[in-house]
Amino acid sequence: MPSSKFAHSEKYRYLNGFSSYHESEAIEGTLPIGMNSPQKHPYGLYTEKLSGTAFTAPRTENLQTWVYRIIPSCSHGNFEPRESSTYNTNPENKPYEKIHHIPNQLRWDPFDLDETVDWVHSLHLVAGAGDPTMKNGLGMYIYAAGKDMGEHEAFYSADGDFLIVPQHGVLDIRTELGRILVRPKEICVIPRGFKYRVTLPEGPVRGYILELYQGQFKLPELGPIGSNGLANARDFQVPVADFDEDTDSEWHILSKFAGHLFQAKQTHTPFDVVGWHGLYYPYKYDLGRFNVIGSTSYDHPDPSIFTVLTAQSDHAGTAIADFVIFPPRWLVAENTFRPPWYHRNTMSEFMGLIDGQYDAKTGGGFQPAGASLHNVMSAHGPDAGAYEKASNADLKPVKEGEGSMAFMFESCLMVGVTEWGLKTCKKVQAEYNAESWQPLKPHFKRPTPKVAS
Numbered sequence: 541m542p543s544s545k546f547a548h549s550e551k552y553r554y555l556n557g558f559s560s561y562h563e564s565e566a567i568e569g570t571l572p573i574g575m576n577s578p579q580k581h582p583y584g585l586y587t588e589k590l591s592g593t594a595f596t597a598p599r600t601e602n603l604q605t606w607v608y609r610i611i612p613s614c615s616h617g618n619f620e621p622r623e624s625s626t627y628n629t630n631p632e633n634k635p636y637e638k639i640h641h642i643p644n645q646l647r648w649d650p651f652d653l654d655e656t657v658d659w660v661h662s663l664h665l666v667a668g669a670g671d672p673t674m675k676n677g678l679g680m681y682i683y684a685a686g687k688d689m690g691e692h693e694a695f696y697s698a699d700g701d702f703l704i705v706p707q708h709g710v711l712d713i714r715t716e717l718g719r720i721l722v723r724p725k726e727i728c729v730i731p732r733g734f735k736y737r738v739t740l741p742e743g744p745v746r747g748y749i750l751e752l753y754q755g756q757f758k759l760p761e762l763g764p765i766g767s768n769g770l771a772n773a774r775d776f777q778v779p780v781a782d783f784d785e786d787t788d789s790e791w792h793i794l795s796k797f798a799g800h801l802f803q804a805k806q807t808h809t810p811f812d813v814v815g816w817h818g819l820y821y822p823y824k825y826d827l828g829r830f831n832v833i834g835s836t837s838y839d840h841p842d843p844s845i846f847t848v849l850t851a852q853s854d855h856a857g858t859a860i861a862d863f864v865i866f867p868p869r870w871l872v873a874e875n876t877f878r879p880p881w882y883h884r885n886t887m888s889e890f891m892g893l894i895d896g897q898y899d900a901k902t903g904g905g906f907q908p909a910g911a912s913l914h915n916v917m918s919a920h921g922p923d924a925g926a927y928e929k930a931s932n933a934d935l936k937p938v939k940e941g942e943g944s945m946a947f948m949f950e951s952c953l954m955v956g957v958t959e960w961g962l963k964t965c966k967k968v969q970a971e972y973n974a975e976s977w978q979p980l981k982p983h984f985k986r987p988t989p990k991v992a993s
């Protein structure tokens with residue numbers, strides 16, 4: 541259930557609605573009426589447009605936002621490379637970052653907190669496919685930070701949309717369009733290009749990110765479910781305009797561009813948008829508001845019923861990235877093996893755990909802040925302990941996963957693991973398969989042949 545702690549507060553105010561046309565003005569009269577680009581703005585603001593899709597994208601896909609700001613974004617010094625020998629999140633950039641494509645099931649112990657770095661330097665690419673320069677594929681990151689970004693620093697990614705899944709700690713994200721506070725069991729999407737500054741009001745943070753190099757996240761179709769259910773559009777929250785007037789200080793704009801870090805200086809804050817309107821914006825969502833649908837008769841349905849957001853490939857029904865959650869829910873299916881079935885999937889499945897336990901794994905090896913990857917056609921399913929438990933369970937209604945939240949980044953692409961993900965982080969569990977599935981015993985009993993009478 542959604543929790544009351546997610547109530548509104550003064551500093552963070554939101555507009556409700558996914559895919560809605562939104563508008564917000566911090567000073568009344570900022571947004572021109574009946575036009576976008578007045579010759580002279582009444583308050584002396586500059587008009588600027590941020591396009592999230594091609595100008596000519598069909599109306600159903602077209603995303604853009606008009607901002608009215610004190611100084612336009614283009615007023616800055618040249619971008620220079622920063623930390624060019626160490627900062628690399630481009631999965632195709634093989635001379636710097638080796639990518640391993642391996643069919644083994646992989647599982648990681650919880651990733652460490654790192655209090656020495658800020659948001660920008662906290663990003664570790666663990667796995668990915670495709671290439672941001674070709675605008676195809678996705679990257680999966682772990683972030684772990686303990687420092688606020690510099691007081692006069694802002695960051696943006698030109699490479700893709702960030703879907704941020706906090707596991708520990710609170711992110712205070714000041715974006716060009718307004719402020720967002722994100723806590724564990726909430727998520728946030730910062731689309732390509734938006735500048736933001738992350739501070740940590742409650743100390744160290746850790747979590748997961750899916751960076752989508754192509755397309756956009758949408759709500760999944762509901763088909764026969766009807767017009768409500770899963771993540772409901774009105775529960776997505778978009779920040780309201782909130783600006784500073786600062787045209788004196790030196791600001792550093794950090795850009796993640798083709799997986800590398802660049803920096804430019806400017807003498808004004810990028811957080812100077814007095815009003816905006818459009819369809820392209822950052823947003824957050826409280827996973828506690830997800831309306832879970834499940835089997836009320838028999839059998840375990842496909843996990844697609846738990847899809848919060850999907851980014852489709854050009855082939856309808858096949859996702860470059862699905863963001864799927866496993867929230868607390870009632871299990872009532874009769875005469876049914878209730879955990880996930882054993883399976884092999886043409887899609888790759890990267891999983892993380894925000895809190896609690898996941899029903900397919902009893903051995904304690906899949907822990908909050910850890911992860912697993914079951915790549916294209918890599919066989920997986922309940923571990924031996926989970927199999928024993930579920931195949932002998934008394935099938936009364938049970939509340940599964942009270943207090944827990946696992947999630948999956950599912951992709952149609954074969955995912956490569958970075959050198960950091962496979963080796964440097966030192967979290968890969970060598971015995972994952974040996975401990976999980978090799979203990980599975982045969983239970984086969986040949987039926988006694990019928991004797992002809």
Ligand SMILES: O=C(O)Cc1cc(O)ccc1O
Pocket residue numbers: 841842843879880881883889900920921948
């Ligand atoms: O493998 C997993 O644990 C994820 C998963 C869950 C489920 O309920 C059905 C299929 C599936 O891949």
Ligand SMILES: [Fe+2]
Pocket residue numbers: 880883885889914920
């Ligand atoms: Fe699976």
